[in-house]
Amino acid sequence: MASPAVDDYLKTIYHHTEWQDDRITPSQLAAELGLAPSSVTEMVQKLAAQGLVTHRPYGPVSLSAEGERRAAAIIRRHRLIETWLVREFGYAWDEVHDEAEVLEHAISDRLLEGIDDRLGRPRFDPHGDAIPDAAGHVHRESFVVLGSAPAGHVGRVLRVSDRDPELLRAVESAGVAVGAVVTVTDASTLRLVTDDPAGAVDVALPAAAGQAVWLSA
Incomplete structure (x- = not known):
């Protein structure tokens, strides 16, 4: 069952529990993939038969x-x-997802190894998501989602979700990047203080950033 469709199912299930513990339901999986529930149920049964997922009815x-x-x-x-x-090519972080969706099925293992070596074997992608090593292992720090962080919380930006390109552009325009040390000054309006050469800068992020920005705990 080696196919892009199967890989998309497996990636979606993996992503769902990458930053939280609740397992994905078939209806959530259907919504994420934009497919009819009946189609998802049929594919999940096939994946289970192949030993790729575990699932019980409903x-x-x-x-x-x-x-x-x-x-x-x-x-x-x-x-x-x-x-x-x-x-290497100067893409912005809001432009790479769709390109990677195509290329991930096209490049050889040899080229992938060459890319990894050339990049210095990075542990995180431009959005802060952990890159599994060749054995599939990842390392993640303890984290808190911005919207749940109390006022006064100090941490590094670990990750910004790549689901919404417009939000990525807004976060970038505010000067907030992965790795930046920030202080949450008002959790209700999602305002941050970032460090830059001119000193602390008070910035405001869109409300949606509350569920799209992860900070070190």
Whole structure:
């Protein structure tokens, strides 16, 4: 069942529990993929038969050990390609997702290894998402989502979700980048203080950033 469609299912299941613990339900999976629930149910049954997921009727879906390995491998490809496009070709971080979706199925393992070596074996992509190593292992720090961080919380920006290109552009325009040290000054309006050479700068982010920006705990 090696196919882009299968990989998309496995990636979506992997992504769902990457930053929280609740397993994905078939209806959530259908919504994420933009597919009819009946189509998703049929595919989940096929994936279970292949030993890639575990699932019981009407229950949530989890990756098996083999499904996790395969999902990590395709995510590794995607995130290395995103990093490559930003560093080597000058793509903005809101432009790389769709390109990587195409290229992740096209490049050889040899080229992927060359990209990883050239980039210095990065651990994170431009959005702060962890890049699995060749064995599928990742390292993540303890984190708090911006909207749940109390006023006065100090941390580094670990990740900005790449789901909304417009939000990515707004965050970038505000001068907030992955790795920046920030202080939450008003959690209700999502205002941050960032460090720059001119001193602390008070910036405001869109309300949607509350569920799209991850800070170190």
